[in-house]
Amino acid sequence: MDPTRHNSTTEIETTVLGADEIILNMGPQHPSTHGVLRVKLKLDGERVAASECIIGYLHRGVEKIAEHRSYQQFAPYVDRMDYVAAVSNGLGYCEAVEKLLGAEAPPRARVVRTILTELQRIASHLVWLGTHALDIGALTPLFYCFREREEILKIFEKYCGARLTTHAFRIGGLQYETYDGFEEEVKRFCDDFAHRIDEYETLLTENRIWLGRTKGVGILSAEDAIALAVSGPVLRASGVKWDIRKAAPYAAYAQYKFEIPVGKTGDTYDRYIVRMEEMRQSRLICLQAIENIPTGAIMARIGKVLKPPPGEVYHAIEAPKGELGYYIVSDGTTQPYRVRVRPPSFINLQAFDKMARGSLVADVVAIIGTIDIVLGEVDR
């Protein structure tokens, strides 16, 4: 597809340029756009005067597909939205449908879901850290991050047979029991991982180049963050202490103790610190959870054919990128009447323009990385 045909009449193109202003097109095929994001930048010398994100290259019509599938059939599709955090997507969808049915997963299933989802959060943050650092010029962290992520993917593979698009959960609970040695492997990973995060931090946290590239870059104030409805680590780095795992606990989070890291200035460095700390907290949640996994059933009795009573539900979870919401409307048949996904990446990306204006061209790459977008979810 010809990229210039896509939304060709833009605000930027129709404005009169000053003598020093140029338009720079970045993407959709650019290594630092993390997929197929196209950014149009209006530059005044080295500074960004305005920017525009052009998205949709990965649009697959997920919400339309949902209207033509049964509730269970649609579950694997949600894995393909945020494909570096498929487990989290699945959790949100399964819990939303369970709410719609008035059912609830058994305690054992909820705890196992929590463990896998927190591992997924670590894996997702590792992808972010590796690629973000790579964009800015630090090559080494990528290899370390993917080494640890591999261990998590191995656990997923042993559990459900898939590494990336896992379809790990089912509506009503779990299809698979945990495998023999599951707890030990999670524990071994968590024990190792404590030192690994310290290792990453020695590479970056006090690195002069890293500080220079991230401190004061892409600042988003708390007021702007709320007005633009960003969520997840981007919101918390701006100083708003809000995490859905605490504010409206789902799965088994109410049982575990963990902290919500927050930043102060809302710059790229704060978002880095917040995510690093979140990985530590996720690790603590996993350790608490494997200590005491309840016994019993892993699947609620909900029947094979799901016909939720007419009505609607909005269920949001704290995905690695932010608030992942599912708004599902049922008309009483076996297929959802409407499934709306509230994608955190899409909404966080809207704040890009606010963060990028006035910054240097080189910082644009840092800002795209710090929002932590996955284009599969932005475009759906």
Place this chain on the structure above:
Amino acid sequence: MADDPTKKDATTPPPGGTEAGGTPPKSSEPAAVPPAASAQPAKPAEAVKLPETAKPADAAKPAASPAAPAAPAPPTAAKPAAPGAAAGAPAAPKPAPPAKEAPPKPLPLDNELVQRFKARFGASIIEATLDRKQAIILVAAAQWLEISKYCRDEEKFDYLADLTAVDWPKREKRFDLVANLYSFPKNERLRLKAHLGENETARTLIPVWPVANWLEREIFDMFGIRFDGHPDLRRMLLPEEWVGYPLRKDYDILTQDQAWVKENLGIESGQ
């Protein structure tokens, strides 16, 4: 920046219905709300500490024991096989509810929040319901912007979590415009809805919540609903030359597909 008034702490949920718009939970659904907070009363206290070197050697043994009965247990066995002391309390009522509980359905809602809305906007508040413990207020589309402003300023719903639409082609006014709001100070959610006819427009919410910009563009893209006052109402995800609005129920996939095949491949589509 650190001490500004927007730095809120919404981390302590009020007990019970955090999404209920302040109403007490429906009495007929005992099992659904508490998120297993009552499970395992004894263990979490000690599990919380978790020092880095917490019993490295013997930790494997207690961890293994709960998994042991898991292997032979058939996954769909309804009764929790031999619930241990820890699982005793919550496990007992678990299998029963899905079968006997009345199915969830929307109920009329009339709490203080709704009364405040009605006192302020009168007939513009068409209906208030509670569905799955979530508060929904249906308002007149003409007052969409004013009521949104009131929600943000007076009722402190300062966060527009999501804005979307639903198509009901058989209804007189075919579209539902749906806004999912969240309040940081109250830790509550609220859903605003308005009905829109095919050629009706809604006022843009950008002045109230700037996030509405892309969300409204997406609604325009998918449903063809237009927003008055939107500065940049273009397609969001689909190419500009796209024909039709895909999330409308009467969107014709087949005709589009055949036209595309004909134009781009020069053959008859076999569908």
